[in-house]
Structures are given as structure tokens and as C-alpha cells.
Amino acid sequence: xxxxxxxxxxxxxxEGKNCTLQCNxxxxxxxxxxxxxxxxxxxPVSLTIMTFSENTKSNGRYTxxxxxxxxxxxxxxxxxQLSDSASYICVATSGGxxxxxxxxxxxxxxxx
Amino acid sequence: EADIYQTPRYxxxxxxxxxxxECSQTMGHDKMYWYQQDPGMELHLIHxxxxxxxxxxxxxxxxxxxxxxxxxxxxxxxESARPSHTSQYLCASRRDxxxxxxxxxxxxxxxxx
Numbered sequence: 001x002x003x004x005x006x007x008x009x010x011x012x013x014x015e016g017k018n019c020t021l022q023c024n025x026x027x028x029x030x031x032x033x034x035x036x037x038x039x040x041x042x043x044p045v046s047l048t049i050m051t052f053s054e055n056t057k058s059n060g061r062y063t064x065x066x067x068x069x070x071x072x073x074x075x076x077x078x079x080x081q082l083s084d085s086a087s088y089i090c091v092a093t094s095g096g097x098x099x100x101x102x103x104x105x106x107x108x109x110x111x112x
Numbered sequence: 113e114a115d116i117y118q119t120p121r122y123x124x125x126x127x128x129x130x131x132x133x134e135c136s137q138t139m140g141h142d143k144m145y146w147y148q149q150d151p152g153m154e155l156h157l158i159h160x161x162x163x164x165x166x167x168x169x170x171x172x173x174x175x176x177x178x179x180x181x182x183x184x185x186x187x188x189x190x191e192s193a194r195p196s197h198t199s200q201y202l203c204a205s206r207r208d209x210x211x212x213x214x215x216x217x218x219x220x221x222x223x224x225x
Contacts, residue, residue, distance in 0.1 A: 009152070032211050043116075043202055043216025051211065089155075091214075098143055098162070098210065099170075102154040 002027040004092050004103035012109045017080055021106045023073040023090035031095040035064055035075045038087040038105070047075070047088075080110045115139055118203050118217035125193055126225055133188045133220045135203030144186040145214070147202045148172055155202065161186055193224045 005024045013019050025033060032051045036044035048057050050066040050073060057064050061084075063076045077084055090103040116137040125131055137144070142163045147155040157170030159178040167178050175197070177189050186205075190197055200221050204214040 004154070034213060036214075042218050043204070044214070045216070046213035049211060049213065093210065095210070098206070099157065099160070100214070104152060104154045107152075 002092070002094060002101040004090050004101050006088075006090050006103035006106050008106060009104070010107040010109070012111060013080055015080060015082055015110050015112050019077050019080060019108065021075045021077075021088050021090075021108070023075070023092075023103060025071050025073065025090070025092040025101070025103075027092040027094040027101055029095040030068065030071075031093045031097070033066060033073050033093070034091045034100075035062070035073075036089040036091060038089060040086070044089055077108075080108075082110050082112060084108060085110045116203060116205055116215050116217045118201075118220050120220060121218065122221045122223075124223045124225065127194055129193050129224075131190050131193055131222075133190075133201055133203075133222070135186045135188070135217060136184050137186075137205045137215070138184060139205060139207075139215065140183060141205035141207055141215070142183065143206045143208065144180070145204045145206075146170075146178065146186070146188050147204065149200045149202055149219070158201075159188065193222075195224045197224050198222060 003026045007022045035047045038044040048064040061078045087105040089105040091100045093100040119134045145160045146158040161180040202219045203217045
């Protein structure tokens with residue numbers, strides 16, 4: 001069964017600090033992994049996509065990594081801002097499927 | 113910003129009522145999805161469609177139906193609402209490419225009393 005596990009469940013940091021969110025996935029065969037950001041009261045928005053051959057990808061202050069051997073991904077946020085407060089959802093998709101598997105998300109709160 | 117719209121944003125109704133949640137997208141996407149989201153839980157797939165007149169059930173499809181008569185419109189109907197249906201409902205669409213992202217609406221927050 002395809003599964004996505006995220007940690008931590010929640011995280012509180014001070015503005016300006018860095019943080020890293022973790023994602024372990026079990027999908028077969030693996031196609032791609034996306035990180036979404038969901039602000040309160042809004043739908044999720046895609047931040048990055050990682051495919052099998054990619055190790056690192058950046059989108060501004062967000063950097064995603066992928067280790068296909070250990071089936072792990074991380075999302076690193078640099079110099080956090082108050083607007084980074086949101087839920088970050090890891091989503092993995094298997095090859096040939098248009099039905100992705102969602103993690104439960106990490107709730108990030110950035111305090112001033 | 114993706115052009116996918118859900119109405120209403122909030123809905124409070126009594127048990128036993130029939131309701132329809134609306135979802136429309138202007139991007140011409142063939143693939144559309146309905147998800148249910150509860151706090152701290154992963155999104156659960158209710159229904160999905162790969163094009164006009166194509167609909168499939170997801171994990172939580174019981175007690176609800178969908179239709180896809182037009183590409184841009186994918187409404188979700190609960191025939192008889194129950195308190196257990198209280199949740200956030202998210203509609204999404206995507207292009208045909210496997211690597212394309214899901215574009216989500218801002219959801220309908222449903223409360224059944």
C-alpha cells in the first residue's frame with residue numbers, strides 16, 4: 001500500500017530561523033514527489049516537484065531534497081518569515097497513476 | 113494563481129438535507145478531484161473524473177455522488193447530510209501530464225447540525 005509519513009506533526013520557530021521538514025514515502029513504482037503549502041482557509045499550492053533523478057531543487061527560500069534509495073525527502077526553509085506559517089504537505093505519486101498519496105502535513109508556526 | 117472556484121465557502125445545514133457543492137475551473141483540465149480534509153489528517157479522495165461523462169469513486173465515496181457533464185464543472189452532491197459529513201471539502205484539477213500539479217480551490221467548510 002502506498003504511504004507517506006511526515007514529521008514533525010507540528011513545529012514552532014522564531015522568525016528568521018531555519019527549519020527542515022521530513023517526509024518518508026512508500027510508493028511503487030515511484031514517479032514524483034511534491035511539496036505543497038496550505039495556508040489556513042485556503043487550498044494547497046505546489047512548491048516543488050522532485051523526480052527520481054533529482055536530488056535537490058530550490059524555490060526561493062524553500063529547498064527540497066530527495067533520496068530515492070532511502071525513500072526520504074526533506075523541505076528546508078531558510079530565514080523563515082511570518083508568512084511561512086502554514087501546513088506543508090508531502091505528496092507522492094506512483095508511475096502510471098493520476099491518484100497521488102498525501103501525507104498528513106506538518107503544521108509550521110513562525111513567531112515574531 | 114489557479115482558476116478553480118468552489119461555492120459556497122461555508123455551509124451550515126440540518127441533518128437529512130440534500131446539498132450540492134459546486135466546483136468550476138477555467139483551465140480546460142480534463143482531470144478533476146474531490147477531497148475531504150479533516151484537521152491533522154491527510155486528504156481523502158472522494159471522487160475523481162478523467163473527463164466528460166467519466167467519474168470514479170475514491171476511498172470515501174459512500175453517500176455522495178458527482179457528475180461531469182461539462183469539462184469545467186464537477187459538482188458533488190450529498191443526498192442526505194449527516195453530522196459525520198462535517199468537514200472541509202476541496203476540489204482540484206490538473207493537466208494530463210503525470211508530473212503536473214494539482215490546482216486546488218479554497219474549499220467548502222460544511223457543518224451538519
